[in-house]
Amino acid sequence: MKRALLLLLLAGFSHAPVMAQVEGDKNALHPCGTPAGMDPWLRKYLATPIDVHDSNDTLWTALQIHLLARNDGTGRFGPDRMLDAFHRLNEDFAQTGIRFYFKHPWNLLNSSLWFEHDSVVQGREMMFANNVPGALNVYFMARAAGNCGYNLPYAGIAMAHACSGPNDHTWAHEMGHALALPHPFLGWEGKQYNPDLPTPDTLLYDYTHFHADPDTIVPAPLDTALVEYVDGRNCTIAADRICDTGPDYLSYRWPCNAQGQSNVQQRDPAGEPFFSDGTLFMSYAADNCQRRFTPQQIQIMRTRLLTDRAHWVAPAAPVTGLVVQAAQLVAPINSAPSPVNATVLQWRAAPNATHYLVQASKVGSFGIRDFEAVVSDTFALAQNLTPNWNYFWRVRAFNAASVGPYSASGRFLSTAVSAVQTAGEAGWSIYPTLLSQGTPLVVETPEHWRGQPLTLSVFDAAGRLLFRQERAFFSEREWVPLPTEKWAAGAYFFLCAGSPGIVRQPLLLAKP
Numbered sequence: 001m002k003r004a005l006l007l008l009l010l011a012g013f014s015h016a017p018v019m020a021q022v023e024g025d026k027n028a029l030h031p032c033g034t035p036a037g038m039d040p041w042l043r044k045y046l047a048t049p050i051d052v053h054d055s056n057d058t059l060w061t062a063l064q065i066h067l068l069a070r071n072d073g074t075g076r077f078g079p080d081r082m083l084d085a086f087h088r089l090n091e092d093f094a095q096t097g098i099r100f101y102f103k104h105p106w107n108l109l110n111s112s113l114w115f116e117h118d119s120v121v122q123g124r125e126m127m128f129a130n131n132v133p134g135a136l137n138v139y140f141m142a143r144a145a146g147n148c149g150y151n152l153p154y155a156g157i158a159m160a161h162a163c164s165g166p167n168d169h170t171w172a173h174e175m176g177h178a179l180a181l182p183h184p185f186l187g188w189e190g191k192q193y194n195p196d197l198p199t200p201d202t203l204l205y206d207y208t209h210f211h212a213d214p215d216t217i218v219p220a221p222l223d224t225a226l227v228e229y230v231d232g233r234n235c236t237i238a239a240d241r242i243c244d245t246g247p248d249y250l251s252y253r254w255p256c257n258a259q260g261q262s263n264v265q266q267r268d269p270a271g272e273p274f275f276s277d278g279t280l281f282m283s284y285a286a287d288n289c290q291r292r293f294t295p296q297q298i299q300i301m302r303t304r305l306l307t308d309r310a311h312w313v314a315p316a317a318p319v320t321g322l323v324v325q326a327a328q329l330v331a332p333i334n335s336a337p338s339p340v341n342a343t344v345l346q347w348r349a350a351p352n353a354t355h356y357l358v359q360a361s362k363v364g365s366f367g368i369r370d371f372e373a374v375v376s377d378t379f380a381l382a383q384n385l386t387p388n389w390n391y392f393w394r395v396r397a398f399n400a401a402s403v404g405p406y407s408a409s410g411r412f413l414s415t416a417v418s419a420v421q422t423a424g425e426a427g428w429s430i431y432p433t434l435l436s437q438g439t440p441l442v443v444e445t446p447e448h449w450r451g452q453p454l455t456l457s458v459f460d461a462a463g464r465l466l467f468r469q470e471r472a473f474f475s476e477r478e479w480v481p482l483p484t485e486k487w488a489a490g491a492y493f494f495l496c497a498g499s500p501g502i503v504r505q506p507l508l509l510a511k512p
């Protein structure tokens, strides 16, 4: 993965303060907007199974993440929540040998209409306008047509924020759809099972907008599903046509007992009683029930990836290894004093990590953050902190295919008085403060700063390091060339640290 690219995309995140968002109750949402439907590929595969060579190696499956916000940029899924959801997805798929990875940087989109869309048709337009080839496109927004999520077989997945928490399995469920799995209760979508009526043998269903391609015309949307029997007599042709998922007629969010089974007893068309299996991700059981795909479901998903979705699979592992360890904090820790206007948070690299989420908060739960950034270095600059607070801070290491645990929390005491001086206070002149691209910075130093090792750094407004150089100044006026041609227009901070202290100078970079 190109570091610069990821940095670029992450630049859209505002760094402070980050508030918890109100996005409604997930129980008020429909579990999944994907209606009854049998993917033509699956229909064909189950009728005449093809023998693909599956070495059981990890299938590295490319994702393109799109994070929606309102027109003004508010409401977007934060990087902490995105990493939680991604970690849960890969945990849910751990038994399948399929591992998802970020192929490209997260795409940040601002559109109030798409951010809270009411119909799947609007979602489809969003996907057609923004999809990236060579990856499964996944969109996160506040409202996904009233559903926790849905999958359009020819376009991508939409996910509602409220159903994308660290213990939610909606993403795994929609991913199952994207890899050709139907609901085990296929045919019952939108219908209510009634134990007082005889169970029918067939069900008619409509899957407008959810065909394999968008061009299918009526009357194709209507199809018939056979109702599955308990004894397995018709399992190859009934419901999802997958035999190791038992009968299930429940098409609403339902709770399970300690064994993961439904409390509602159902009867098949022969009158045989049974309970639904809530451990399946493809069921509509509550999140705390779901924990698995069946062996046949796994085989179907892998075969799908090895055949007509092979363009999503990377030929080789896209990462050097998985991130499993937490980063170790270096400084400031143990309530050490640290300046409100220039706290440099520093930690040790975690194995295989390419990026770090770093957060500072007044509260130990990190529910509200005063500073939050994603960086590829092992330090970040936090500014504009409140004086005299015992701050908490922590780091989470990750790479394109895995997310490590959060580090232990460090503490520091924010102080208004510090060794950090503005350039003017320290007797320096640094100019021009309004930079144009390609123009070197002129630095005039007082005599007691000269002839000694100094560390020069430039951070962007989000606290990410963009430039670092060890050097000494020997004459009164020297030039510091900066690689500004790679930087976006905006606010930056120049920091110079040495034994006399720290000097800080804000800079503005003008557009070329």
Ligand SMILES: [Zn+2]
Pocket: 032, 033, 034, 173, 174, 177, 183
């Ligand atoms: Zn579904």
